[in-house]
Amino acid sequence: MSKNQDVIEARKSREQAILLEQLRKMPIVQIACEKAGVSRATYYRWKKEDETFAKAADEALIDGTALVSDMAESQLLSQIRDNNLGAVMYWLKHRNPNYNTKLEVTAKIKTQDEALTPEQRALIEKAIELSALGGELPSSIPSSQSSDETESASL
Secondary structure (H helix, E strand, O other), X not given: OOHHHHHHHHHHHHHHHHHHHHHHXXXXXXXXXXXXXXXXXXXXXXXXXXXXXXXXXXXXXXXXXXXXXXXXHHHHHHHHHOOOHHHHHHHHHHHOXXXXXXXXXXXXXXXXXXXXXXXXXXXXXXXXXXXXXXXXXXXXXXXXXXXXXXXXEEO
């Protein structure tokens, strides 16, 4: 490598290190690039061309995201300590299953079982035969009937 190439590689390594550190502090590519003095296009080119840098950048983004999440939780806990009812409700709703939003559905369900057509019966018999289960389709295939049922479910 020429002396010029050595200088370029050294500068690139420094810029990458600064950029990775910025990503660990603020996991937003645009902002990290601005603070490191590197264009977004260069960042994505480095990721595409350099597998080691790509892995390091992904890890830095994960670390940065964890840092921001920790800061957000810290702020939320601070708001809870200050008796902010919205913060209390948010925490309970997202961290305690007893406070999850519940939905109750009550409905009348009308079911209607229709008799199979001869073509449908033949297809099912063929499928049973091909499945190596053998045997014939039971003669107790539902005939036309309807029933009304009421069901209630809590989600």
